[in-house]
Amino acid sequence: MDVPTHSRDNADASRGAAGREGRSFLPRSAPAVRIDHSALRANVESLLLRTDGEWSVADLRHEARGHGLLVMRTLLALGVDGFLVDEAALDGLAEQFPEAALSAEGQPTLDPAEVFGLPGSAGIPVMRLTGSVLTVKDLRAGEGVSYGFTHRAPADTRIALVTGGYAQGIVRALGDRIAVRLGDAHHPVVGRVAMDVCVVDLGGADAVRGDEVVFFGGDPDDPSLAEWVAHTGLTAEELVTGVGLRVRRDHVR
Amino acid sequence: MTAELRVDLDALAENLAVIRNRVAPAEHMLVVKDDAYGHCLEEVVARAWAEGVRWFGAFDARTGRAVRGELGSEARVFIWIVATADEARHAVDDLDLDVGVGDPELLEDLATARGRARVHLKIDSGLHRNGVRPEQWPAFVARAAELEQAGAIEVVGIWSHIAEASDDEDDQARAAFDLAWEQAQQAGLRPSLRHLAASAAGFARPEFRYDLVRIGAFAYGIRPAGGPGEAEIGIRPVSTLAARVTRIADGIATIGVGSLDGLPSTLAGRLEVGTPAGPRQLRAIRAEESDVDVWTDAAMGDEVLVFGAGAPASATDAAELIGTIGEEIAVRVSPTVPRELRLRPIR
Numbered sequence: 153m154d155v156p157t158h159s160r161d162n163a164d165a166s167r168g169a170a171g172r173e174g175r176s177f178l179p180r181s182a183p184a185v186r187i188d189h190s191a192l193r194a195n196v197e198s199l200l201l202r203t204d205g206e207w208s209v210a211d212l213r214h215e216a217r218g219h220g221l222l223v224m225r226t227l228l229a230l231g232v233d234g235f236l237v238d239e240a241a242l243d244g245l246a247e248q249f250p251e252a253a254l255s256a257e258g259q260p261t262l263d264p265a266e267v268f269g270l271p272g273s274a275g276i277p278v279m280r281l282t283g284s285v286l287t288v289k290d291l292r293a294g295e296g297v298s299y300g301f302t303h304r305a306p307a308d309t310r311i312a313l314v315t316g317g318y319a320q321g322i323v324r325a326l327g328d329r330i331a332v333r334l335g336d337a338h339h340p341v342v343g344r345v346a347m348d349v350c351v352v353d354l355g356g357a358d359a360v361r362g363d364e365v366v367f368f369g370g371d372p373d374d375p376s377l378a379e380w381v382a383h384t385g386l387t388a389e390e391l392v393t394g395v396g397l398r399v400r401r402d403h404v405r
Numbered sequence: 406m407t408a409e410l411r412v413d414l415d416a417l418a419e420n421l422a423v424i425r426n427r428v429a430p431a432e433h434m435l436v437v438k439d440d441a442y443g444h445c446l447e448e449v450v451a452r453a454w455a456e457g458v459r460w461f462g463a464f465d466a467r468t469g470r471a472v473r474g475e476l477g478s479e480a481r482v483f484i485w486i487v488a489t490a491d492e493a494r495h496a497v498d499d500l501d502l503d504v505g506v507g508d509p510e511l512l513e514d515l516a517t518a519r520g521r522a523r524v525h526l527k528i529d530s531g532l533h534r535n536g537v538r539p540e541q542w543p544a545f546v547a548r549a550a551e552l553e554q555a556g557a558i559e560v561v562g563i564w565s566h567i568a569e570a571s572d573d574e575d576d577q578a579r580a581a582f583d584l585a586w587e588q589a590q591q592a593g594l595r596p597s598l599r600h601l602a603a604s605a606a607g608f609a610r611p612e613f614r615y616d617l618v619r620i621g622a623f624a625y626g627i628r629p630a631g632g633p634g635e636a637e638i639g640i641r642p643v644s645t646l647a648a649r650v651t652r653i654a655d656g657i658a659t660i661g662v663g664s665l666d667g668l669p670s671t672l673a674g675r676l677e678v679g680t681p682a683g684p685r686q687l688r689a690i691r692a693e694e695s696d697v698d699v700w701t702d703a704a705m706g707d708e709v710l711v712f713g714a715g716a717p718a719s720a721t722d723a724a725e726l727i728g729t730i731g732e733e734i735a736v737r738v739s740p741t742v743p744r745e746l747r748l749r750p751i752r
Contacts, residue, residue, distance in 0.1 A: 180488050215741065
């Protein structure tokens with residue numbers, strides 16, 4: 153169950169924008185999300201301006217739609233009045249944030265889609281999902297990739313095995329449908345998404361172990377979560393929640 | 406939210422016994438990645454150990470550490486995804502894990518561990534994910550033999566993954582696997598373990614079993630989509646997603662489980678759920694709750710079985726309605742949904 157102090161998965165680690173180690177990206181065996189609190193602030197400030205002075209309630213159930221309960225600190229600082237939280241998280245949060253008005257019942261006044269910058273809202277995306285390159289290898293014309301061989305290489309190419317699969321919320325139906333960002337270019341995910349990994353066609357591009365792969369995010373060249381919505385028929389809310397509850401979260405102020 | 410995921414550890418034990426008998430004399434490696442497919446890793450590995458399982462497939466060092474922490478030093482814990490050299494050394498020196506190696510860079514990393522790494526070399530037999538391509542395999546095993554001679558590693562296994570696209574292609578993969586085994590011998594390696602098959606091929610095709618069979622899905626009672634039924638395989642679902650009625654109005658009983666709990670919203674209008682009066686259609690799935698066609702005498706607090714053991718649809722039945730597989734339905738159940746571990750009364 154949800155543990156409000158984040159002790160469950162040690163998921164919420166605060167780091168500077170460039171990371172303490174002086175590099176912006178740390179490769180791991182599993183993907184991670186970056187939670188951008190400046191985007192969160194911009195979204196919520198805009199919402200608060202439009203509802204000037206009214207009692208404001210944010211919906212932070214399901215660990216703030218997978219964004220992590222650390223977002224509560226930022227929302228409190230902006231003057232959000234009340235918070236709708238999971239019943240199981242209520243006691244722990246009340247202890248941690250004695251000044252906050254918490255409830256497990258009721259309706260939010262702040263649209264979660266805009267708070268978290270989901271597609272279709274006026275907000276800026278708060279969550280960015282990245283994986284890393286594990287290995288790079290050749291794929292010859294005619295060779296199939298991953299379970300069921302849904303993809304066959306039309307020509308000789310290079311492929312990267314990348315961390316992240318449907319157990320981390322990268323929905324299986326996205327195989328052969330989406331592109332990810334590697335450096336400045338987008339590359340297609342080929343073959344079925346597996347439980348914990350997927351395969352990316354590099355074409356003529358180069359990549360090495362540890363390179364960052366962006367699945368979706370809010371930077372100008374990042375792939376958009378809107379593509380995921382279009383290809384899965386799932387809602388943006390369930391997609392970000394599905395990802396954020398299962399991966400490490402790095403919070404950027 | 407009134408949802409909970411019930412996990413029946415006795416059903417797990419029965420499935421483990423079916424698997425053990427089926428794959429013998431090969432041994433069963435129980436795959437426990439992703440919190441034992443969402444079934445609660447600590448409880449699953451403890452019970453599996455009590456039932457005689459000695460090999461655990463843990464994916465990465467993080468999960469490997471959890472298994473080691475639960476079971477201590479005797480369990481054999483196999484991982485096959487390592488992202489950095491530091492992680493490779495951690496897996497060997499701190500956790501004493503067996504590591505699957507599918508590329509030359511990781512082999513060199515493992516050789517830098519203080520301890521002698523137990524490695525399983527992976528041939529790419531056609532799946533083209535992880536694994537060394539056949540044309541690069543002779544050089545790879547030659548280098549592994551050098552490192553073994555130098556005492557840096559011990560090659561204990563050769564392994565691969567198959568695509569299960571067709572029997573014919575799987576046979577080609579098996580031929581590539583057998584050749585890779587021979588070439589490893591020629592390079593001077595003497596590993597004792599071969600493993601190729603997962604659930605489906607491990608059950609259906611004896612020639613794919615070799616020494617170890619890596620099985621996750623069938624242990625949790627998850628049958629293959631589009632394949633034989635649970636009863637035909639001899640397994641049964643281990644978990645059930647259950648929720649309670651929170652509201653009744655206008656011919657609809659609303660239950661406290663929604664898409665943010667991991668119930669895919671695309672199942673709305675497709676899935677039949679189990680109510681006290683029998684199967685009923687799931688009409689709508691919202692973020693926090695869902696609507697079910699009401700039944701006679703429906704009452705607040707009534708329990709509805711959404712999928713899994715005792716429900717009209719198993720995880721795979723639900724998956725087939727939206728074009729996916731039971732494993733995805735199982736692991737999508739949110740970690741925020743409480744797990745309730747159930748043991749039936751002792752017979």
